[in-house]
Amino acid sequence: MKKLIYTFFVLILCSDSFAGTLFPKHDINDPKLSKNTVILQCQKSLMYAPRQLEKWCEKAYEMGxxxxxxxxxxxxxxxxxxxxEAQVHAENGDPDGILALAFAYESGRFVTKNLHKSIALYSQYLNENQGIEEEKMRVTRTHEALYLIYTKLGDFENAAKQKCFxxxxxxxxxxxxILKKQIREAGISIDSEQ
Structure with a gap:
């Protein structure tokens, strides 16, 4: 029991040193900070530096x-x-805004869950982006999301249309x-390919 308590305190006391490698120290006021660095600091702060989260994320927001x-x-x-903000972007036809709202209504994150609004937004996204090569993977993921929603709703006719796609x-x-390629690029061996 003493060993467990000791380990717990060591982890608590050393947590800043662990976070330091995963959350690099940058000066938030450094004018040379790139947008990507600020975005990464914002995203990582949720897990590794919650006390700094609002500063980093507000800066990322200010940078666009x-x-x-x-x-x-x-x-x-x-x-x-x-x-x-997502509504403004969606109203302006921004695919990121449309998909963000669609997911919010699908999951109930920050809004009341509404699968019908989610379907409408996903459908809007598909209507506006179906043939755009750069959107190919997101179009396909949107069909997958619609398939799952229609299945939940028991609308098997529309689910079948999504499944066919x-x-x-x-x-x-x-x-x-894509997953296998990412694993290989990360230097991880896949046993089944040997």
């Missing part, structure tokens, strides 16, 4: 990364700014291939 408001919302349990696009195989 409106999705930082989601991280703030998760931290403060108030996602109203994020939802408002997924089958024709070889979505499952493409997803697995």
């Amino acid at each position: 990364y409106w999705q930082a408001l989601e991280v703030i919302g998760l931290h403060t349990s108030d996602g109203s700014r994020y939802i408002s 997924l089958d024709e696009s070889n979505y499952k195989e493409n997803k697995e291939a």
Whole structure:
């Protein structure tokens, strides 16, 4: 029991040193900080530096990364700014805004869960982005999301339409291939490929 208590206190006392390697120390006022660095600090702060989260995420928001408001919302349990910003972006046809709202209504994150609003938003996204090559993976993931929603609602006719798209696009195989490539690039050996 003493060993367990000792280990607990060592972890608590050393937590800053562990976080330091995962949350690099940057001067938030450094004018040379890139947008990507600020975004990463915002995202990582939720787990590794919650006391610094609002500063980093507000800076990321000021630099044009409106999705930082989601991280703030998760931290403060108030996602109203994020939802408002996503609505503005969705109204302007921004695919990120449309998908953010669709997911919010699908999951009930920061809004009352409403699968029908989610379906409408996912459908809007598909109507506006179906043939755009850069959106190919997100279009396919949107079909997968719609398939799952329609299945939950018991609307098997529309679920079947989404499933047909997924089958024709070889979505499952493409997803697995991307995952295997990412694992290899990370230097992790896959036993089944030996």
